[in-house]
Amino acid sequence: MKETHTKQLSISMMRAKFLALLVVTGLLISLSLTSCKSNSEKEADALENLNEANENMENVETEVSNDSVRKANDEEWQMFKREAQEAIAANEKQIISLRDALKKPGNKFTESYTKAISDLEEKNDGLQSRIDNYENNQTNWANFKQEFKNDMDNLGQDIKNATEKNK
Template sequence: MNKVIVVLAIITSIIFTSCKSAQQKESTAKQNYEDTKISNVNQWLAFKTESKAKILDNEKKIAELKVRMNKPGNTFDGLYRTRIEKLEAENNELKSKLKNYNGNETEWETFKSDFNRDMNEIEKNIKDLFR
């Protein structure tokens, strides 16, 4: 019987000493939240900077296409002009989306995925026009 009491006392003391207090748990949770928030902000800033650079690069390429189209001796049809104008509008739309994104954490992954998909499509279409 004494052995059972001693074993129970040891187990109880281990349980109490290994458990964190509610205040410690709350503090840890708050720290994890802050760390995640900082990480998300850093990811957003990096994504925004990279995306702005890609948009600027697209603008330069679109301008090159327009110059090429307007050079004397080159004949381009209306479809070519329409495709360039469409690419320019799509690129401007991405620029606007990036500028107006409010940083909603719950929609971040969806926004990022959709934005990257649209950006890749524009870049592919620009490359196709350079051929």
């Protein structure tokens, strides 16, 4: 009887081991099937990651490009401002010269000529104020630059005309 009992125990153990092995094998197969992706899924994921990396790289390149544009505009602005201030100072000297001519004895200048010189001085001061108060803003830089140059040229021509009347 002991022998049959031992045989039954042995058969039960073998069944238990077989069942355990079957369960473990089933788990491993199901895990491998659920965790593994097909090649097309892997390719799609890789392509998505590549696209994201390219977008990030483009964003960084755009930021770097914008920074360099801002710096170039800052340099251009500083040069423009310096040149404008030099021109304004030259205009101021010419206006002072015209005012001095008014003070000379025996001048034949009219009241309208005196007012014209005052107007020139106001325009020159207005240009100086525009330069001093301008904030370097890229959106209107080209427009500001064009208008300022135009106004500066007009003022220069007006001063030249007033100087010729003085002769």
